[in-house]
Amino acid sequence: MNLESDLGWGKKWPAPAKINLMLRIIGRRADGYHLLQTVFQFIELSDWLSFYPVSDSSVKLRKPLLGVAENDDLTVRAAKLLQRETGCRLGVEIAVEKNLPMGGGLGGGSSDAATVLLVLNRLWGLNLSIEQLMALGLSLGADVPVFVFGYAAWGEGVGESLTKIDLKEQWVVIIKPDCHVNTKQIFSSDNLTRDSKSITIDDFIAGQHNNDCLQVVCEAYPQVHQALADLSVYAEARLTGTGACVYALFGSEEQAQFACQALSANWHTYVSRCVNESPLLSCMKVGANL
Ligand SMILES: C[C@](O)(CO)[C@H](O)COP(=O)(O)OP(=O)(O)OC[C@H]1O[C@@H](n2ccc(N)nc2=O)[C@H](O)[C@@H]1O
Ligand SMILES: Nc1ncnc2c1ncn2[C@@H]1O[C@H](COP(=O)(O)OP(=O)(O)OP(=O)(O)O)[C@@H](O)[C@H]1O
Structure with missing residues (x-):
């Protein structure tokens, strides 16, 4: 193996997906961003990113995503942000194998950005700390910091104040209804609950799993409402983030596959495993021991 590989x-x-196991909106900042209480857990379902050296300082994609201009892509924005912040003059070509649905509430774009921050920090030899990378990530999107953090977390603030949490690692069945939910549109709704009472981690563990975006999302997207109804035949069905994906947790792979198979006649479905340590972090630890 050569030095490059x-x-x-x-x-x-x-670049793994996340699910929000609950989401409460407890206030709003002057800049319009909402103050949340949420619980993040990773799932193994992932996009996959590869990085190739280039001879100049350009940042480019091997193949831009359909519907996303190259310079708007969160991977390109993350790499250019690293260059700007550190003065690094190295470039990169990024290849993205996109498996996570866009606008699904699984945080795919944010996770892609976090993978770029963490991996290029290593490949370009930048030596930024996790805290510095989380702060840079936050400027790209509220969901980016948790993917840099790398552990299942209780999240507060706009989602950037993170406390490690150990959750049961169950199997998850996800339905992706045939619609893209625009996060900004949901957070702008007049009907959104913005004054939920703060709860504690113990309240969550005792069973408070609500998502304050649920009602507004279901009103705007009837497919999401229908997906929740169909999934709840098998287990408690919940919305992740602002949707569109809905999910349910199962104690075994067999139970999850059973529900998934029945639902896949009418829906686009995924089965995956919930994990407390981000698969990216696990991968980077292996890399560090080379
Ligand atoms: C819904 C969640 O996915 C839950 O994890 C996140 O809160 C959203 O995170 P995200 O998609 O990374 O969010 P951003 O890209 O930063 O923001 C998208 C839009 O959502 C709104 N937004 C987002 C996060 C937040 N705490 N309050 C907000 O009001 C803002 O209007 C913003 O214009
Ligand atoms: N690498 C990327 N992968 C996915 N989407 C990207 C990417 N770069 C930019 N985007 C834009 O971000 C939007 C949200 O995509 P994402 O897959 O993160 O959905 P999401 O999980 O619902 O997140 P959000 O809550 O931010 O809407 C997409 O519709 C797309 O326009």
């Missing part, structure tokens, strides 16, 4: 150039790095 030892470092991780050309290797495939995961």
Whole structure:
């Protein structure tokens, strides 16, 4: 193996999805962003990113995503942000294998950005700390910090104040209804609950799983309402983030596959495993021991 591949150039790095196990909106900041209480857990379902050296300081995508201009892509924005912040003059070509549905509430774009921050920090030899990368990530989107943090977390603030939490690692069945939910549109709704009472981690563990975006999302997107109804035949069905994906947790892979198979006649479904440590973090630990 040569030095380039030892470092991780050309290797495939995961950008896993997240689910929100509950989401409460407890206030709103002067800039319009909402103050949340949420619980993040990762799932193994991932996009995969590879990085290739280039001879100049350009940042480019091997193949831009359909419907996303190259310079708007969160991967490109993350790489350019790192260059700006550190003065790094190295460039990169990024290849993205996109598996996570866009506008699904699974945080795919945010996770792609976090993978770029963490992996290029290593490949470009920048030595930024996790805290510095989380702060940079926050400027790209409220969901980016948790993917840099790398552990299941109780999230507060706009989602950036994170406390590690150990959750049961169950199996998850996800339905992706045939619609893209625009996060900004949901957070702008006049009908959104913005004054939920704060709860504690113990309240969540005792069973408070509500998502304050649920009603507004279901009113705007009847498919999401129908997906929740169909999934709740098998287990408690919940919305992740602002949707559109809905999910249910199962104690075993067999139970999850059973529900998934029945639902897949009418819906686009996924089965995956919930994990407390981000698959990216697990991968980076292996890399660090080379
Ligand atoms: C719904 C969640 O996915 C839950 O994890 C996140 O809160 C959303 O995170 P995100 O998609 O990374 O959000 P951003 O890209 O930062 O913001 C998208 C839009 O959502 C709104 N937004 C987002 C997060 C937040 N705490 N309050 C907000 O009001 C803002 O209007 C913003 O214009
Ligand atoms: N690499 C990327 N992957 C996915 N979407 C991206 C990416 N870069 C930019 N975007 C834009 O971000 C939007 C949200 O995509 P994402 O997959 O993160 O959905 P989401 O999980 O619902 O997140 P959000 O809550 O931000 O809407 C997309 O519709 C797309 O326009």
